[in-house]
Amino acid sequence: MSGDPAFAEAAEIAAAVASRRCSAVTVVEAALARIARLNPVLNAFTTVTAERARARAAAVDAAVAAGEPAGPLVGVPFAVKNLIDVAGLPTLAGSRINRDLPRAAVDATLVQRLEDAGAVLVGALNMGEYAYDFTGENSHDGPSRNPHDPSRMTGGSSGGSGAAVAGGLAAITLGSDTNGSIRVPASFCGVFGLKPTYGRLSRAGSFPFVSSLDHLGPLARSTRDLALSYDAMQGPDSSDPVCVSRAAEPALASLLHGVAGLRIAVAGGHFRRGAEATAVAALDRVAAALGASAIVELPEPDRARSAAYVITTVEGAALHLDRLRRRPGDFDPDVRDRLVAGALIPAPLVVQAQKFRRWYRDAVLRLFDRFDAILAPTTPCVAPLIGQKSLMLDGKEVLLRPNIGVYTQPLSFIGLPVVAVPVPGVDGGLPIGVQVVAGPWREEIALRIAQTLESAGIARAPRPPEIV
């Protein structure tokens, strides 16, 4: 491995461990030491599974020494948002209430698949309560903190997932994305994030939020690591009724195929309104590097965001109704008050939102007859300060929490695959993300474009200043 092992790519770590240039035990001990040193500041981990990680790393080394085939992620430390089951841990989903649940009996499907590929779980990660969050703040565990500036938000709800990867505490993390919760932390923390097509990756063994919008996916410091982990996690799973029966379609093999022949457009209208200059500049830089000059208007994106908002708040309220009855005082107030409001929305308005979703899907998919990918900002601004309650959007001061996802919601609403690529800030400024959006089941196109941008030095996970 070249450079600081804490910031080595998963692919480099796996190559070193497989060739016995480095042991998995050495890699994992280094990761655990870094977590012990930096987690008091970053608050990315809620549980460190040190004993399990040490045992697993030793077993990995023994298998390699015995000449067994090494998986593509052999010896790679990874961690998962704490709504994903880890055997022996309560699945907190960022809440106080879930601490009273029985401990998970088995690992979630995606944890099993990453470990089958040789990766080593090092812990569970902080998140916004019940995933109803874009900030990374948590009233029970405290906020996860941005490695680029610990006074700033990580973004949420997969805040610990963003902080752990950006800070070099794990090479790969898993997050969940209902309205933007992988892509927003990827943008604020300056890392790569993949929200696959709805139904592509199994959600079995994860605590739900909005079933009709929930996705799981990886965050990493390179496109190659996204593709490696994504490929390892693909495949049907009868334990998740939403996971499709489609065979795995590996993306790694085509990662270096470039963008020649791809028709790439830039989202206009809604997706340019309200964004800070930094967000627009990052988008323009990415578009210029790809030679993407066509502007495409998505049909009714404001309404799409509104419909996603309504479905989210109502499905979320339905999920938590009994907990809201029995233990309302144990919720994060910011989450509880929105869920109670969601419980009061008249049902016909929700059905209308689901009908609109059908119309919008059909209309957007027609755009993919003309284009292979669409570029859009990920967030309207760089990471806000922790505790900040409002932001300026389109010249108006609006509440921050409901509006950080203004550009992510209209895309996850219809399950499109998106890679959020990080664009480093200018003159030491904070990074910000750009979304590369492809048609359904075409993750490999979004990943190819991300790789092209990374190879050209346009997209990159910037190393944060050393935290003391």
Add this chain to the structure above:
Amino acid sequence: MSETDDGNGDLDALIEVGTRILGLPIAPEWREAIRLHLAISLAHARAVAGFALPDDTDPAPVFAA
């Protein structure tokens, strides 16, 4: 409920009756934030409901037997 008139009086009435019917206990100091979020959510819902759709548009989630 009126489609257009939801001053705080209407929202308070909806909160009062809705939480009672659903059995949701709320403390008085939570009400202001709940009212704010209810107003935001209803505004989003109305934005969607204002879009004319054909009667035969199926809602997005489809159950397969």
